[in-house]
Structure formats: structure tokens, C-alpha cells
Amino acid sequence: MNVYSDISCIKGVGPKARENLNKCGIFTVIDLLLYFPRDYKEVTLYGNLNDANNKEEVIINATLLEIKRDIRTKGGKVLTTLLFSEGENIFKCQWFNQPYMKNHFVIGNIYLLKGKIQIYKGENTLINPSVVKENILSKDTSLTRSIMPIYSLKEGVKNKLLVNLIDQVLKEISIEENLPEEIINRYKFCSLNKAISIIHKPKDINELHEAKRRLKFQELFTYSLKTLLLRNYRNKSNNGTAFKIYDEVNELMSSLPYELTNAQKRVITEILADQKQSRCMNRLVQGDVGSGKTIVAIIALFNIVKNGYQGAFMVPTEILAKQHYKEMLKILDAFNVKVELLTGSTTKKQKEKIKEDLKAGNIDIIIGTHTLIEDDVEFYNLGLIITDEQHRFGVMQRSKFFNKGANIDVLVMTATPIPRTMALYLYGDLDISLIDELPPGRQKIHTYCIDIKKKDRAYNFAQREIDEGRQVYIVCPLVEENEDLKLSSVEKLYNELKQSYFQNIEIAILHGKMSSKDKDAIMERFKSNEIKILISTTVIEVGINVPNASLMVVENSERFGLAQLHQLRGRVGRGQYKSYCILLSEIKNEVTKQRMETMVNSSDGFYIAEQDLKIRGTGEIFGLRQHGDEGFILSNLAEDMNLLKEANKEAKYIIKSEDENYKQLINYIYNKLQNSSKYICFN
The missing domain is CATH 3.40.50.300 (P-loop containing nucleotide triphosphate hydrolases)
Known part of the structure; x- marks a missing residue:
């Protein structure tokens, strides 16, 4: 067994269990190990039942004394009762409509029982308890706390199953360390293997906190390395297309029925400057709601078309795609530009025609939803991709889109207010433009x-x-x-x-x-x-x-x-x-x-975003918490900002270093990037 083995290699995972685990996104051993608990429940381990409180979740080490005869309640339920002793205390365990439970017990044997205690008239009863397989009570402990992991579950997958499978895997394999030793020592981190073990089986809150800190740093460090590597590669690369800036761009801007704001003009200048260079454009345009990002996108696409290339504009919803399509038709009407719309509701016949025209180069600009990334959508000569509200597309969707053209320019547009300092870390591989001015006439x-x-x-x-x-x-x-x-x-x-x-x-x-x-x-x-x-x-x-x-x-x-x-x-x-x-x-x-x-x-979106961070410190800002996207499982970029800064600092040092071990790490990460690895931060 290794981390990439199919989940069925684990003892106890048959075809049905495998199918159910797959529904949770668990296909391999690494999927299972990185299926972290969504929450934890603190359970008290008692050596003396007299210390327990009513309705408290407890774990008790006890000996079976007697198996009572099943009785039927007034409500028609079958009540199964077993008597146990714990020291001098005698207590009952009861199950409703589970008569088979008594078959799992033998009189005289000792069991570790977990359940909720009910105290009534001085009598202790455990309701629907389960048996904990391992005795986690040390012999001399009278009162201990245990933290039980709680996982996100789907039909057919129980918490107990995940606990048992993960426990089995942790005993059989070890996860290879991939953080430089100097960083581990500097921040006093535990090993990657130990951190993953702790997050599934923490002994206490402090230990859990340290494991999370280690794993979050792992994610943020690798993410920082990834973005910095992409930026370095792009800056050194001259394999893009140096586009000419056509006079018709000024004609288009002059033909608009409104005056562009100074902020729009500045951002258009930055985009056109990128298009003139031989390295590929990779730019993020941030603009508050109503700041006029769409016309900036249209002008960028128009210049690409004048150079003989095609442009693609992908948006998250059909309503928005149709709105952009109508606006673009109106603005480009006098400039002989062929614009087409492709969405999920486009008829089959229309789709086939559009795809043929796109491949033949008969369409200049295509606007659409995720339909644009379908495998059979091919371009004749794609020069620019624009994604609107990028955070609404998963990283795999975006990478599929970018793979549709060789060395293409990329423009990402968002109205999501992200504080600038955070944006520099979050989109470290992108140049950032800001439309920080609203058009005149916008109503307060x-x-x-x-x-x-x-x-x-x-x-x-x-x-x-x-x-x-x-x-x-x-x-x-x-x-x-x-x-x-x-x-x-x-x-x-x-x-x-x-x-x-x-x-x-x-x-x-x-x-x-x-x-x-x-x-x-x-x-x-x-x-x-x-x-x-x-x-x-x-x-x-x-x-x-x-x-x-x-x-x-x-x-x-x-x-x-x-x-x-x-x-x-x-x-x-x-x-x-x-x-x-x-x-x-x-x-x-x-x-x-x-x-x-x-x-x-x-009414300032960026101020509002910063205030939300100060007030709550968590990632309500859209696009900042993307579990599964960018390889993040634990990290929340809003609340882990200080850790991100440290991780980013270490990543910058390693990229500049001449150390041979660091160069190997960089090559390793870069190869993972090329393969669009799902768990780039861990494997």
C-alpha cells in the first residue's frame, strides 16, 4: 500500500464501501488521509462513573454482568438491556430496536463503551452506546479528555468507518516529508506525517492547534512557491505574441456614447502595454461594482481581433453571458467583428455550427459559460482569454480553458473587493490593475x-x-x-x-x-x-x-x-x-x-472588505476560501494572513537560493504544477 493506492486496497473496503467512499471524493489512500475532520467533539473518559454529569458524552471501561431479556415498550419498540459493572458501580446499557446488539457481548468480558449517560433517580444508563475497539484509558487515569473527530458524511459512510480506515492506514504507511528541514526547525513544526496523524487523532486542543498550524503553513508555502514560480517563468519567457496596437482601438473608444473614466483609461493602457510585449499577459483587473470592467474587456478583445486572433470571454452565468453578448454586439456593430454566444441552453444544432465556425476561424469573439471548456470546443487561433468573476470557476476548469491555446494572454476580471495587500499574496502570479473610480452619473x-x-x-x-x-x-x-x-x-x-x-x-x-x-x-x-x-x-x-x-x-x-x-x-x-x-x-x-x-x-467595496476582515477575521470575502481549489484544505486566507506572509517570505528565499536541495524542491513543485496535481500542497 502507498498513498496513491486505490482505496479498495484497505482491509474492509469492498465494492459497496468503495462506491460510497467515492461519493465523498475518496478514491485513493491520500484522498482518505486528507479527508480532514470538519469538527471535533470533546468526550470525557471516566474511570469513575460517579464523576459523570447527566446527558454527557462519556467513555467507560466496564465488565458485562448480565444480558437481560428483551422487552417491548408501550410504543412498540424493542428494548435491549445489558448490565455492566464499573468498579463498585452497576449501570445499564440500553438499545432501542437493536436486539442484535446483545450478540456482540460476552458475560465477563471487559468493554470500552462510548455513549450519552442518562441519570434518573440515581440510576445510570448509557443510551445506544457503541464499543470503542482500543482501550484508550491508561490504567492510572481517573479522568481524561478525549477529542473525537467528526467527518462530513454521505449516505453509506459512517463516522466510525472513516475513523477505523484512517487508523488502519496510519499504522501501515508513512507520508514523506517535503518541507525543508531548516523551515521545520525555524518554526518548530512537527513532521508532516505526525501532523496528519494528529489531525485525525488529537490528544488535546494544543496538539491539534500545532498540527493545523503545520498543515496550513504547508499549504500556504506551496501555494506561494507555485505563484512565484509561475510569475518568474512568465517574466523570463518570451514565447508569447507581441501584438500591434491598432488605431481602430482609439476609434472604438471615441465611438462610445459615454466618456471613459481616468481609471478605465489607465487600466486599458496597462493591458495594451502587456499586449505589445512578447511575454504572455497574465493580469487581474479588480473593479468595484459598476466601475465599468466590461468595456475594458471589450477593448482588450477588439485589439486581439484586429491582430488576426480570436478572443474568448467566459462568465459564470448564462444571464450574464447573454447580457455581455448583447452589449458587445451593440458596441462592435460598426467594426465588422463576428461575435457569438455559446451556453448550456444553446441548441445542439447551433452548438455544432458555432464549434465548426470557431475551429475554422469564422468567429472572432466567443462569449459563454463553462460550456467553453468542453473538450470538443477548438479554436483556430486563440489569442486572449478573459474570465469574469474568476473565483466562480474551479482551478481545474480554468486550467482546461487556458490549455485551449498555446502561449495565450490571460485577463482575469473580478468585482469581488479584495484588499490590495491580500490580493498581492492571493494572486502572486498576476499583475494587478485597479479600476478605482465609478463612471459619472452612477446613483448613490x-x-x-x-x-x-x-x-x-x-x-x-x-x-x-x-x-x-x-x-x-x-x-x-x-x-x-x-x-x-x-x-x-x-x-x-x-x-x-x-x-x-x-x-x-x-x-x-x-x-x-x-x-x-x-x-x-x-x-x-x-x-x-x-x-x-x-x-x-x-x-x-x-x-x-x-x-x-x-x-x-x-x-x-x-x-x-x-x-x-x-x-x-x-x-x-x-x-x-x-x-x-x-x-x-x-x-x-x-x-x-x-x-x-x-x-x-x-459604498466602497474595498473598505467594506477590510472592515469585514477586522470585525470577524474570517473569509466571508468571496474567493478567499476555496476548499479543494488551489490545493487548500485547511487554510483560510483571510484569517491566516500572517502565516501566509511568513510562507511567502520563505518561498521567495528558496526561489532565489542557489542551494541544490532547494532547486530540487522547486523542480518537484513545478512538475506538480504541470500535472495539475489535485493535492499539490501535500504529495
Whole structure:
């Protein structure tokens, strides 16, 4: 057995167990070892049952005295009871509708039992306990704490199965160390093998903290090496295309019905300067909501087309793809540029024709969703790829897209507000441009936070806006009602509002579970002002442009990240009308209050992102916590910023070093990059 062996090589994993483990993403031994617990439960190990509290999870070392006869309760359940002794204490273990349990026990044998204790009239009972295979109580310990791992489970995979399989693997194999010894000593890290063992079987919280610190550093160090290597390779490489800058670019900019902002002009200049160089462009354009990133993308694509190359523009949703397509057709109408749209809802016949034309070079610019990365989509001469809202595509999706052309320019665009210092680390392989100015005429969005109990004020105001001829968005965190979460859902709110506030007003719902055809139909009716109120999930957060919409109401706004609220708020204020955002919130603590005040008092996305970091210190900023993406499993780039800085510093030192061992490590990492390794940070 080695880390790359199929999961079926582990004793106890038959065809059915293998199939169930595969559903959890566990295909190999390394998948299993890196399937880290999602949480931990502290369990008390008692040598004396008298120390236990009612309803506490306990582990008891006990001897079986007697197997009682099964009885049937009044409710019809079969009750199985066994008597155990622990020192001088006698207690019961009981199972409901599990009569087979008594077959696992032999009178006189000692068992380590785990379960929840119930104390009633001085009598102790363990309800539905399980048997712990190994005696983890030391002989002289009267009271110890044990931390039990809790894993994310799917049907057919129990926590106990994962614990047993991981325990078995940890006894049989050792994971090779791949951090330089100097770094391990400098930061007093434990070994990689020990850290992985501890994270599955921690003895205490301090040990768990140190293991996590070691593994997070491993991820961040390798990530830093990866981005720095890519940047170095790109800077030294001259295998890109040095494009000419055509005069028609200025003609296109002059033909626009509006004046570009100075920030847009600066970023366009930076992009065109990249296109003139013989090294491939690899640039991130950050711009707040409504800052005008799309026209920057169109100008970049236009110059590539004038050079005889094709451009591709990939966006995360069909609604956004169609919106960009229409805008591009309008802007490029007089410049003889062939633009086409390819999405999941494109008919089979249309798809075949588009793919033929794309391969033959008859299409200049293709706009689409993830459909663009399908294997049978081929380009004649691809020169530039633009991805919008990059964090919505997985790293494997992006790499597939980039492999469709040799030495192509890459432009990444995002409206996600990421503080600049963090962006430098997060996108270390990219040059960064910032559109930090909004076009003139953008309406200020007046934002208010109202207690959710006073929501009638928000809906009365919505009625006033509709009477003025405007339209309204209402955003909910859920599509359907959930008994466990007392939150507003699209479907429930639609029924409530239709029967109360807005009986005679056209209302529609929009969410991600709807078909593309239905979503498009709803959006077209909303854009044409047939629908007055659109009740939606966050599917509207990216790029939707309806100038007549002047009010957004967000239900349970405390459930959203501030960056997400800022993106949602950006759907209004896009026309000539005074615009508003009302945050309905259940403010239960000071943190929620601070967050809502930040939204009310600021319209600067980057400031909002920084405040969210200061207030909460965790990764609500979109794109920063991408489990499974970029090889991260544990790291949260928002809360692990200091560790990232240290990892980045060590990575820079190693890349500059002439040490032969470091050069071998760099080659090792680079080869993993070339192979798009799933666990680049660990294997």
C-alpha cells in the first residue's frame, strides 16, 4: 500500500464501501488521509462513573454482568438491556430496536463503551452506546479528555468507518516529508506525517492547534512557491505574441456614447502595454461594482481581433453571458467583428455550427459559460482569454480553458473587493490593475438597516417605489423553506407577499434551480417592466443590469457576507433614479450590528472588505476560501494572513537560493504544477 493506492486496497473496503467512499471524493489512500475532520467533539473518559454529569458524552471501561431479556415498550419498540459493572458501580446499557446488539457481548468480558449517560433517580444508563475497539484509558487515569473527530458524511459512510480506515492506514504507511528541514526547525513544526496523524487523532486542543498550524503553513508555502514560480517563468519567457496596437482601438473608444473614466483609461493602457510585449499577459483587473470592467474587456478583445486572433470571454452565468453578448454586439456593430454566444441552453444544432465556425476561424469573439471548456470546443487561433468573476470557476476548469491555446494572454476580471495587500499574496502570479473610480452619473445607493420585525416599513416603501414606476428586487437566503433554519425562502415569501402587501402587483421568483430558459424568460419580463417585483436568491448578484430597478430589500441580511451584500446592492442605482437598499436583519450581537453599520455607512467595496476582515477575521470575502481549489484544505486566507506572509517570505528565499536541495524542491513543485496535481500542497 502507498498513498496513491486505490482505496479498495484497505482491509474492509469492498465494492459497496468503495462506491460510497467515492461519493465523498475518496478514491485513493491520500484522498482518505486528507479527508480532514470538519469538527471535533470533546468526550470525557471516566474511570469513575460517579464523576459523570447527566446527558454527557462519556467513555467507560466496564465488565458485562448480565444480558437481560428483551422487552417491548408501550410504543412498540424493542428494548435491549445489558448490565455492566464499573468498579463498585452497576449501570445499564440500553438499545432501542437493536436486539442484535446483545450478540456482540460476552458475560465477563471487559468493554470500552462510548455513549450519552442518562441519570434518573440515581440510576445510570448509557443510551445506544457503541464499543470503542482500543482501550484508550491508561490504567492510572481517573479522568481524561478525549477529542473525537467528526467527518462530513454521505449516505453509506459512517463516522466510525472513516475513523477505523484512517487508523488502519496510519499504522501501515508513512507520508514523506517535503518541507525543508531548516523551515521545520525555524518554526518548530512537527513532521508532516505526525501532523496528519494528529489531525485525525488529537490528544488535546494544543496538539491539534500545532498540527493545523503545520498543515496550513504547508499549504500556504506551496501555494506561494507555485505563484512565484509561475510569475518568474512568465517574466523570463518570451514565447508569447507581441501584438500591434491598432488605431481602430482609439476609434472604438471615441465611438462610445459615454466618456471613459481616468481609471478605465489607465487600466486599458496597462493591458495594451502587456499586449505589445512578447511575454504572455497574465493580469487581474479588480473593479468595484459598476466601475465599468466590461468595456475594458471589450477593448482588450477588439485589439486581439484586429491582430488576426480570436478572443474568448467566459462568465459564470448564462444571464450574464447573454447580457455581455448583447452589449458587445451593440458596441462592435460598426467594426465588422463576428461575435457569438455559446451556453448550456444553446441548441445542439447551433452548438455544432458555432464549434465548426470557431475551429475554422469564422468567429472572432466567443462569449459563454463553462460550456467553453468542453473538450470538443477548438479554436483556430486563440489569442486572449478573459474570465469574469474568476473565483466562480474551479482551478481545474480554468486550467482546461487556458490549455485551449498555446502561449495565450490571460485577463482575469473580478468585482469581488479584495484588499490590495491580500490580493498581492492571493494572486502572486498576476499583475494587478485597479479600476478605482465609478463612471459619472452612477446613483448613490441609500442604505438602511431595519429590524426584521418591522419589515412592513420596507414593503410599504416598496409599494411607493412601484407607484412611481420603479421596480424592486427582494433577496432571500433560501430557495425552499427549511425547518431547521428559520430564514426567509423565495417560495414562502412569494406566497406571503402575494397574499398580503402586493395582491395586485406582478411578482416573479428567480433562483438557481430553475432552467436557463425559465430564468431568461423571467429576466426579460423584468427588464421590460412587466414584472414589478423580483424575489430571488443571490443568482442576481453578478452583473444583472436593469436601470429601472431602484430598490433592493435583503431578507436575513446578517446571513450574507459583506462583500456579497455589496455585490447585491450594486444591482440597483444603475439608472437615473434615486436608489435604495434596505437590509432586514435580526441583530442579536455586537458583531452583526457592526457589520450592518459598515454597509449603511460605506459604498466602497474595498473598505467594506477590510472592515469585514477586522470585525470577524474570517473569509466571508468571496474567493478567499476555496476548499479543494488551489490545493487548500485547511487554510483560510483571510484569517491566516500572517502565516501566509511568513510562507511567502520563505518561498521567495528558496526561489532565489542557489542551494541544490532547494532547486530540487522547486523542480518537484513545478512538475506538480504541470500535472495539475489535485493535492499539490501535500504529495
